[in-house]
Amino acid sequence: MLAYTYIKEGQFRLLDKPKPVIQDPRDAVVRVTLSSICTSDLHIKHGSVPRAVPGITVGHEMVGVVETVGSAVSTVRPGDRVTVNVETFCGQCFFCRHGWVNNCTDSNGGWALGCRIDGGQAEYARVPYADQGLTRIPDSVTDRQALFVGDILATGYWAADIAEISPEDTVLLLGAGPTGLCTLQCVLLKSPRRVIVCEQDPLRRAFVAQHFPQVLTAPPEGLLDFVRSHSDHGGADAVLEVAGSPDTFRLAWQCARPNAVVTVVALYDAPQTLPLPEMYGKNLTFKTGGVDGCRCAETLDLIAAGKLDTTPLITHTFPLREIEAAYDLFEHRRDGVIKVAITGAES
Ligand SMILES: [Zn+2]
Numbered sequence: 152m153l154a155y156t157y158i159k160e161g162q163f164r165l166l167d168k169p170k171p172v173i174q175d176p177r178d179a180v181v182r183v184t185l186s187s188i189c190t191s192d193l194h195i196k197h198g199s200v201p202r203a204v205p206g207i208t209v210g211h212e213m214v215g216v217v218e219t220v221g222s223a224v225s226t227v228r229p230g231d232r233v234t235v236n237v238e239t240f241c242g243q244c245f246f247c248r249h250g251w252v253n254n255c256t257d258s259n260g261g262w263a264l265g266c267r268i269d270g271g272q273a274e275y276a277r278v279p280y281a282d283q284g285l286t287r288i289p290d291s292v293t294d295r296q297a298l299f300v301g302d303i304l305a306t307g308y309w310a311a312d313i314a315e316i317s318p319e320d321t322v323l324l325l326g327a328g329p330t331g332l333c334t335l336q337c338v339l340l341k342s343p344r345r346v347i348v349c350e351q352d353p354l355r356r357a358f359v360a361q362h363f364p365q366v367l368t369a370p371p372e373g374l375l376d377f378v379r380s381h382s383d384h385g386g387a388d389a390v391l392e393v394a395g396s397p398d399t400f401r402l403a404w405q406c407a408r409p410n411a412v413v414t415v416v417a418l419y420d421a422p423q424t425l426p427l428p429e430m431y432g433k434n435l436t437f438k439t440g441g442v443d444g445c446r447c448a449e450t451l452d453l454i455a456a457g458k459l460d461t462t463p464l465i466t467h468t469f470p471l472r473e474i475e476a477a478y479d480l481f482e483h484r485r486d487g488v489i490k491v492a493i494t495g496a497e498s
């Protein structure tokens with residue numbers, strides 16, 4: 152089968168590899184019908200994910216059809232259409248039992264697919280702990296609608312949930328990349344009074360303005376004044392930092408009002424400074440981390456009900472055999488690209 156493979160730093164290549172097989176009774180093998188490219192894939196390509204193992208098939212954002220299941224798998228059957236969760240988790244350890252699946256203590260726990268084990272930019276993928284890692288897609292939901300459920304939409308849903316947003320709030324969201332846009336949709340589900348999206352790229356600000364006319368947009372320059380003049384208590388009541396740019400962590404806490412919750416979803420390239428003397432008396436609460444992606448069934452229900460729709464993010468579609476061109480477009484942000492969908496090989 153075709154599998155896009157991490158060869159070495161700076162190099163991915165489409166190779167012919169054997170089709171994966173069940174290795175553990177809790178595994179399933181999924182025929183990938185649609186996958187996507189994530190910024191994290193680029194981080195692997197450029198050597199900034201030391202855990203990534205050369206030789207693995209990349210890709211961790213995908214949907215497909217269950218091909219085979221191990222004897223201990225009980226929640227999905229061959230023929231089921233499923234989303235695949237970016238995180239591998241056992242469902243039984245201390246952290247999993249609390250819903251903190253990002254910190255699953257299993258040796259395969261956390262981000263394994265397309266990083267430490269073969270992933271989904273391929274015709275087939277083996278998914279460990281299939282009862283936890285796969286979620287059945289309702290019949291009324293298409294592959295394109297479900298594509299981001301296991302990764303960037305899971306992140307947005309989790310972030311909006313921990314951000315403690317209430318209906319009187321002015322919410323500031325930093326970053327309108329793919330994960331920021333998923334987070335925005337999940338923030339809007341909480342119906343806050345106002346949402347301000349800060350984004351550097353004018354094309355992405357225009358995308359927000361076009362699809363979410365109720366949202367205010369602003370560039371980072373002059374953001375503090377903008378937020379102060381569009382909020383009721385001298386700053387945002389809740390801030391979600393999804394940009395990860397050199398200045399956005401500082402902007403996040405500066406634009407927050409006293410006693411606000413600042414939720415940091417972004418992954419930074421460099422350490423950030425928490426200047427406690429400067430923020431003394433502001434009494435902020437910071438929440439940080441990687442997604443606990445265990446609520447895929449809830450997000451699929453919201454998609455089925457028409458309350459979430461991430462299909463406008465899919466600006467381009469390529470077949471798997473042309474994935475090289477898809478990466479080139481995504482990496483160099485050409486042609487207004489937000490997300491690229493990769494269609495599986497015809498069965
Ligand atoms: Zn990802």
Ligand SMILES: [Zn+2]
Binds near residue numbers: 241244
């Ligand atoms: Zn666990």
